[in-house]
Structure formats: structure tokens, C-alpha cells
Amino acid sequence: MTDPDYMDRAEAVLSAVEKGCDRINDATDADIDNQRVGGMITISFPSGSQLIVNLQKPLQEIWLAARSGGYHYRHDGSAWVDTKTGEEFFAVLSREASRQSGLALQFRAD
DSSP states (O other): OOHHHHHHHHHHHHHHHHHHHHHHHHHSSOOOEEEEETTEEEEEOTTSOEEEEEEEGGGTEEEEEETTEEEEEEEOSSSEEETTTOOBHHHHHHHHHHHHHSSOOOOOOO
């Protein structure tokens, strides 16, 4: 994948995460906060727990930091998949956000 292709796909993920936070806040009592600085989004929960989504441009990856550990995603031509488990990014983000918030939260690609 070319660098511009990576950036287009990665930026679409960050945008979907931001929109997902807004959608979740509108539909639930989750009260999550998201802050974007460049290629990084910090999602904060009322408990003080955080998730961090970060672009890794030189590796053409997206990283997710959660209480359970760190995840590295590469685009396989159709989705962002974890380099170790093969799990899809939004599935893991949803699972980890649900764990850390104590609510069933769902993120998805837009």
C-alpha cells in the first residue's frame, strides 16, 4: 500500500472512532470523552480509564492501547486486522471499550 493510501484508510478509522464516540454518547449514558491530537485519539471513561488509538505511519499500522495490552493492526486489503490474532480493529475496540466502561459499547467503520 502506498503512503497516501495508508493515510486515507487510517484517517477514515480515526474519523469513525470520533463519530462512534459521539454516537455512543448520544445513545447511551456512557459519557465518554475523546481527544484527538494529530494521529492519536485518547478515549477517556468516567472511571479514569483510557483507550489510545495511534497511527504508526512508518509501519503503516494502527495501534490500540488498552488495559488488556497493546494491539497492532495492518490493513489486509479489506479490513484492519491485528498482527497477532487476526481480530478486526472495531471488534476489539468495541470489546475493550465495553470492558473499560462497564457498558456494552459498539464501534464500527462508517
